[in-house]
Every structure is written in C-alpha cells, then in structure tokens.
Amino acid sequence: MPKLFTKDMFKGCSETVEVYADKHTPIIKCETCVKRNEKVKVNVRVGNHFTHPNTPEHYFTYIQLWSLEKLIAEVHFFPGTFGDKPMKSEIDFYIVPKVSMHLTAHAYCTKHGLWKSNEIYVKVID
Numbered sequence: 001m002p003k004l005f006t007k008d009m010f011k012g013c014s015e016t017v018e019v020y021a022d023k024h025t026p027i028i029k030c031e032t033c034v035k036r037n038e039k040v041k042v043n044v045r046v047g048n049h050f051t052h053p054n055t056p057e058h059y060f061t062y063i064q065l066w067s068l069e070k071l072i073a074e075v076h077f078f079p080g081t082f083g084d085k086p087m088k089s090e091i092d093f094y095i096v097p098k099v100s101m102h103l104t105a106h107a108y109c110t111k112h113g114l115w116k117s118n119e120i121y122v123k124v125i126d
C-alpha cells in the first residue's frame with residue numbers, strides 16, 4: 001500500500017504546504033448515531049477550503065470508505081468525470097450498517113498519492 005498522507009502531517013508548515021494538504025484531504029460528513037439496518041448517507045468531499053486541479057494528468061482517481069481495516073465502499077473516477085475545472089471531488093455513499101463503525105475515507109491523487117481523512121465514529125443503535 002502506498003504511503004498515507006494526512007492533513008495533520010503538514011500542520012505548522014508554510015501556508016503553501018497547508019493549502020496543498022487541504023486540497024488533498026478527504027472529509028467525511030454523516031450522522032454519528034444511526035439505526036441498525038437502515039440506509040445511511042455518508043458524504044465524502046476532498047478539500048475543505050481549496051479546490052484541486054482536475055486535468056487529464058492530475059485528478060482524484062478514487063475515493064474509498066473504510067471502517068477500521070475493512071474497505072466498505074469505493075468509487076473510481078476517470079479523466080473528465082467532473083469536467084476539467086479545478087474542484088472538490090465529492091461522492092455520496094449509501095450504506096446499511098449492522099454494527100458501529102470507525103469511518104475513514106481515502107482519496108488517491110494521480111500526482112500526489114494517497115490521502116486519509118480524520119476518523120468518524122458512527123454509533124449504531126436498535
């Protein structure tokens with residue numbers, strides 16, 4: 001597996017490097033307490049404040065959703081999927097959890113490697 005980068009690895013660096021980290025870091029948005037066996041939307045967006053290039057040579061080729069060490073969903077993109085303007089790649093996953101989850105998202109940039117989100121704990125209740 002390639003090296004995993006996180007935004008925290010670049011804290012305290014120059015503003016240029018912090019912008020670089022921001023636009024590569026996936027962010028998970030979802031409810032943190034959900035019902036067992038009911039569909040849940042998990043939104044993953046890459047970049048908080050800044051957009052990432054979106055050219056045929058430089059784009060995010062996949063976004064994955066993990067719970068601890070288990071891959072639970074992934075989506076692949078191709079050059080042009082989102083046009084050609086700088087953007088924040090984004091996807092909504094719909095999953096049906098049976099147990100509580102420790103979610104992280106991974107996003108792979110074709111030039112700058114694999115980036116990981118913060119972990120989100122999602123409690124599943126009956």
Ligand SMILES: [Fe+2]
Nearest residue numbers: 109110111112
């Ligand atoms: Fe990149």
